[in-house]
Amino acid sequence: MITADCLAYYKNWFRNYVEEYRHGDEEFVGNIDLKIVHTERVRLEIIPLGKSLGISDDDLRTAELAALLHDIGRFEQYKKYRTYSDIKSESHAAMGLEILESNSVLLGLDDETRSIIDTSVGWHSAVFLPEEKSPKEIFFLKMLRDADKIDILRVVTENYQRPEVRNPAIDLDLPDDPSVSDIVYEDLNAERLVRIENCRSVNDFKLLQIGWVYDINFPHTFGIIKERDYFRRVFDSLPDDPRIFSIRKKIMKRVEHESSGMN
Ligand SMILES: [Fe+2]
Numbered sequence: 177m178i179t180a181d182c183l184a185y186y187k188n189w190f191r192n193y194v195e196e197y198r199h200g201d202e203e204f205v206g207n208i209d210l211k212i213v214h215t216e217r218v219r220l221e222i223i224p225l226g227k228s229l230g231i232s233d234d235d236l237r238t239a240e241l242a243a244l245l246h247d248i249g250r251f252e253q254y255k256k257y258r259t260y261s262d263i264k265s266e267s268h269a270a271m272g273l274e275i276l277e278s279n280s281v282l283l284g285l286d287d288e289t290r291s292i293i294d295t296s297v298g299w300h301s302a303v304f305l306p307e308e309k310s311p312k313e314i315f316f317l318k319m320l321r322d323a324d325k326i327d328i329l330r331v332v333t334e335n336y337q338r339p340e341v342r343n344p345a346i347d348l349d350l351p352d353d354p355s356v357s358d359i360v361y362e363d364l365n366a367e368r369l370v371r372i373e374n375c376r377s378v379n380d381f382k383l384l385q386i387g388w389v390y391d392i393n394f395p396h397t398f399g400i401i402k403e404r405d406y407f408r409r410v411f412d413s414l415p416d417d418p419r420i421f422s423i424r425k426k427i428m429k430r431v432e433h434e435s436s437g438m439n
Pocket residue numbers: 214218246247324
């Protein structure tokens with residue numbers, strides 16, 4: 177259980193923690209700010225999602241705390257490696273857990289809340305959900321993963337629609353060439369999630385984001401994706417390729433269906 181005061185304490189802790197990273201050149205601070213804004217947006221996205229699921233005010237605050245801390249490893253990752261690519265550096269989720277541990281951040285929480293936060297931070301970016309966690313931990317993890325995806329789709333679509341100011345850090349420093357890898361296409365065509373380690377270009381990474389249609393947990397999230405037209409905007413930024421066209425039809429149909437809550 178988390179009181180309003182407790183959540184306020186963590187918001188303040190977060191603000192102080194990230195402020196330490198806001199020093200350096202414009203590009204550096206810009207990319208740190210990108211994750212600060214992302215964190216705040218994920219926290220804001222998880223509230224209506226939780227409400228759509230009818231969760232209590234206590235649980236809503238726990239969900240907000242999970243959102244607030246989920247990317248806490250990003251700041252040290254960028255400072256140390258100057259990239260947001262886990263492959264080119266190390267897992268930002270694992271770094272986040274380490275930071276929470278070494279700063280004793282979660283010590284004031286009860287055991288159940290602490291495990292919810294630990295599981296959320298540690299597994300928010302994994303390809304698959306963990307098997308050995310409690311239903312409650314999995315539930316919060318699913319909410320966080322949906323809210324995170326909603327805001328990543330905002331960040332990437334804004335980036336794709338403004339090619340003149342494209343930020344390579346958002347695309348994990350992948351080359352922006354016209355290629356689409358066969359393995360990425362084949363996974364998506366077979367309705368499998370695209371693996372980040374198979375992404376060789378920005379186009380592959382875009383298809384990975386499209387593949388999230390198979391990794392969204394709640395109708396509310398599909399509703400937001402439909403309302404903000406995120407997948408169409410990603411598709412519109414991809415090259416004219418008959419393979420992509422056939423996937424597009426299938427994916428857009430799925431969004432339509434799932435957002436109507438009939439899953
Ligand atoms: Fe995130």
